[in-house]
Amino acid sequence: xxxxxxxxxxxxxxxxxxxxxxxxxxxxxxxxxxxxxxxxxxxxxxxxxxxxxxxxxxxxxxxxxxxxxxxxxxxxxxxxxxxxxxxxxxxxxxxxxxxxxxxxxxxxxxxxxxxxxxxxxxxxxxxxxxxxxxxxxxxxxxxxxxxxxxxxxxxxxxxxxxxxxxxxxxxxxxxxxxxxxxxxxxxxxxxxxxxxxxxxxxxxxxxxxxxxxxxxxxxxxxxxxxxxxxxxxxxxxxxxxxxxxxxxxxxxxxxxxxxxxxxxxxxxxxxxxxxxxxxxxxxxxxxxxxxxxxxxxxxxxxxxxxxxxxxxxxxxxxxxxxxxxxxxxxxxxxxxxxxxxxxxxxxxxxxxxxxxxxxxxxxxxxxxxxxxxxxxxxxxxxxxxxxxxxxxxxxxxxxxxxxxxxxxxxxxxxxxxxxxxxxxxxxxxxxxxxxxxx
Amino acid sequence: xxxxxxxxxxxxxxxxxxxxxxxxxxxxxxxxxxxxxxxxxxxxxxxxxxxxxxxxxxxxxxxxxxxxxxxxxxxxxxxxxxxxxxxxxxxxxxxxxxxxxxxxxxxxxxxxxxxxxxxxxxxxxxxxxxxxxxxxxxxxxxxxxxxxxxxxxxxxxxxxxxxxxxxxxxxxxxxxxxxxxxxxxxxxxxxxxxxxxxxxxxxxxxxxxxxxxxxxxxxxxxxxxxxxxxxxxxxxxxxxxxxxxxxxxxxxxxxxxxxxxxxxxxxxxxxxxxxxxxxxxxxxxxxxxxxxxxxxxxxxxxxxxxxxxxxxxxxxxxxxxxxxxxxxxxxxxxxxxxxxxxxxxxxxxxxxxxxxxxxxxxxxxxxxxxxxxxxxxxxxxxxxxxxxxxxxxxxxxxxxxxxxxxxxxxxxxxxxxxxxx
Numbered sequence: 001x002x003x004x005x006x007x008x009x010x011x012x013x014x015x016x017x018x019x020x021x022x023x024x025x026x027x028x029x030x031x032x033x034x035x036x037x038x039x040x041x042x043x044x045x046x047x048x049x050x051x052x053x054x055x056x057x058x059x060x061x062x063x064x065x066x067x068x069x070x071x072x073x074x075x076x077x078x079x080x081x082x083x084x085x086x087x088x089x090x091x092x093x094x095x096x097x098x099x100x101x102x103x104x105x106x107x108x109x110x111x112x113x114x115x116x117x118x119x120x121x122x123x124x125x126x127x128x129x130x131x132x133x134x135x136x137x138x139x140x141x142x143x144x145x146x147x148x149x150x151x152x153x154x155x156x157x158x159x160x161x162x163x164x165x166x167x168x169x170x171x172x173x174x175x176x177x178x179x180x181x182x183x184x185x186x187x188x189x190x191x192x193x194x195x196x197x198x199x200x201x202x203x204x205x206x207x208x209x210x211x212x213x214x215x216x217x218x219x220x221x222x223x224x225x226x227x228x229x230x231x232x233x234x235x236x237x238x239x240x241x242x243x244x245x246x247x248x249x250x251x252x253x254x255x256x257x258x259x260x261x262x263x264x265x266x267x268x269x270x271x272x273x274x275x276x277x278x279x280x281x282x283x284x285x286x287x288x289x290x291x292x293x294x295x296x297x298x299x300x301x302x303x304x305x306x307x308x309x310x311x312x313x314x315x316x317x318x319x320x321x322x323x324x325x326x327x328x329x330x331x332x333x334x335x336x337x338x339x340x341x342x343x344x345x346x347x348x349x350x351x352x353x354x355x356x357x358x359x360x361x362x363x364x365x366x367x368x369x370x371x372x373x374x375x376x377x378x379x380x381x382x383x384x385x386x387x388x389x390x391x392x393x394x395x396x397x398x399x400x401x402x403x404x405x406x407x408x409x410x411x412x413x414x415x416x417x418x419x420x421x422x423x424x425x426x427x428x429x430x431x432x433x434x435x436x437x438x
Numbered sequence: 439x440x441x442x443x444x445x446x447x448x449x450x451x452x453x454x455x456x457x458x459x460x461x462x463x464x465x466x467x468x469x470x471x472x473x474x475x476x477x478x479x480x481x482x483x484x485x486x487x488x489x490x491x492x493x494x495x496x497x498x499x500x501x502x503x504x505x506x507x508x509x510x511x512x513x514x515x516x517x518x519x520x521x522x523x524x525x526x527x528x529x530x531x532x533x534x535x536x537x538x539x540x541x542x543x544x545x546x547x548x549x550x551x552x553x554x555x556x557x558x559x560x561x562x563x564x565x566x567x568x569x570x571x572x573x574x575x576x577x578x579x580x581x582x583x584x585x586x587x588x589x590x591x592x593x594x595x596x597x598x599x600x601x602x603x604x605x606x607x608x609x610x611x612x613x614x615x616x617x618x619x620x621x622x623x624x625x626x627x628x629x630x631x632x633x634x635x636x637x638x639x640x641x642x643x644x645x646x647x648x649x650x651x652x653x654x655x656x657x658x659x660x661x662x663x664x665x666x667x668x669x670x671x672x673x674x675x676x677x678x679x680x681x682x683x684x685x686x687x688x689x690x691x692x693x694x695x696x697x698x699x700x701x702x703x704x705x706x707x708x709x710x711x712x713x714x715x716x717x718x719x720x721x722x723x724x725x726x727x728x729x730x731x732x733x734x735x736x737x738x739x740x741x742x743x744x745x746x747x748x749x750x751x752x753x754x755x756x757x758x759x760x761x762x763x764x765x766x767x768x769x770x771x772x773x774x775x776x777x778x779x780x781x782x783x784x785x786x787x788x789x790x791x792x793x794x795x796x797x798x799x800x801x802x803x804x805x806x807x808x809x810x811x812x813x814x815x816x817x818x819x820x821x822x823x824x825x826x827x828x829x830x831x832x833x834x835x836x837x838x839x840x841x842x843x844x845x846x847x848x849x850x851x852x853x854x855x856x857x858x859x
Contacts, residue, residue: 144605150630161542161560243669257750285708285726290748
């Protein structure tokens, strides 16, 4: 086996300088004792050590089946040791455990499907992250993102006015093409609140433009908030800061409730969907989202099947489709997504395995958000995805998730794949009927 | 607009405006907004190439702007809009703009009586508030969580007092945020601060704070409670004693603390949006007593009527003896008051409104795309394409209904008895 590389990260290393064995022990036992409870006990006592989870993991497969990168191997290097030693683990152990849990597991839950007992290893990695949060040894860049969430209620330090200004700007832009188009801000009683993630107003405003074009040309009654609460993303969920996750989701749902919308439609983001549809609402006491949440993939499908969204031309170049974990394993949107892709694209070339068995992009679960120190390791950890993509032989990959874009972009570059990435909305915008365009 | 008591409370209806009529050429008309007294209906209108105005009862304001948005009526009936001309933003009040222009203005706020109007301001990359056209003397690197006191005398916001570079996570943890009142920051910083609020005489401000990455509490005029909690939500002042209450989370469950000490035991899965009644002798909140079920609790005791989806807009009656809120179950909304739900179920309900004598409660509702108002659970016979919140007359015997149907805006005054039978 190759020598294990432990990566330097300022957040982990400087944070660890303040750790003591007593604090580590107390924190681990508090989290495992007070927060994990029966679920963790059941998992630990049920695991038969069969190793069937191993081949489910892209890190394991990409690293020549090194068992240290198997799901069970990650548990062994983290939670099991903490339990065995009753929290009496070293500072060095904790630093390594953070790297394993925070950067070598995407919480993609593929392995859950291969475990004969359905043990959720992602849950156990989340517990390690929770312990790291309490010990203040979370990697630097994702911690900074969590700080942004806490201070601005969005992921990218976007100030209140910058958000509104970005929407005004996109509204001006879109009127060059669709003169009567609007991005209605804070419209009380609209049917839809459209929410996005922080990077859209900051770096990817064209996605807001394209969404606005789709909303306007399909006659949707929609709005976007003019206040914090517009961002549906949630890196706090991935740093183990569940209190901040709750604060963010409360703001999001309170905003939708204030605007009296019937539903929230969210852009093409996977992790945000997990937070809004699954974890964030539930940490607040809601079994399901209090305002229905519709992911963009489902929204496109609804528009297409209701006849509001019409195909003007087909995207002729062969495409493949990457299934994001959180909306496919987490919501089962793979068939609806394919129906939309087939409606707009002449030739969909499947990658295998696919749908709920698809390999993760290796960026999700907050891994890409841990930033440059971990980039090379992350990209090396997803060779199998590169092989999957290469085998399709296509030059265009549709990836309806921001993190997937980031992760796939990196492996496309590293493994010289010559593939262009697209959001599905981008293709729809290009190929749909736009009766009001000039 | 005249005083509330002097509004036209004569029973009857009238068409105030035909929405298709405007004294200027318009390309489109945006969302309509009715004045509190019902005598006006206004909308942002596009009057030309990159040119917008405001149309009130068929008459357009002059001048026009490159952009006009955030149309709001103040409680005293003045119509405000944020407007941009050649890069400068201003606030227009009844068509007259503030003298000063700013880099950006947003989030117009009003004092309770509407006499004071404030906005958030960003200018030259600094942030603060503008009150009646005058900006804070000190602006900050960032500000948010803005608030104007109910009497309009003071304004406050969470402000960033220390420069913070990219990914300076350790500096962040030392605390770079505070609360500024009228532009003057507290002399202490915290890791985070949220939702500042004033007491009745505006001498005190309370806010949620985070003192490290996982310890939360409440600070009053910069002084934190001695007690630390796993989580807190928005603080509220007692209307008379200045005691501060806030939902707090202890060992995974939520309760209520007053000045740091628990007054509701932490037994709930959630507690938020607490309010004192006007006299301060009762405290109520939205609670989740059983996972996934929502209701109200009064002085810590939950009601029996629960909802699975959501509860919001808890409202006290003026006499403080009654409470109403909205509940949602299986996607349908209703109003529940005095622990009893109305029989009607709606696609949407708006915040309940009590009559001045506290005897009646009304709400705007939507069903199958049509709007109307409901009083004490009885639907008004007429539906509208759009309607606005109902208002009771000062003697509680009549209700003002403002609605749009067939492109015409109507003002209707109905006896309450006509609706409830």
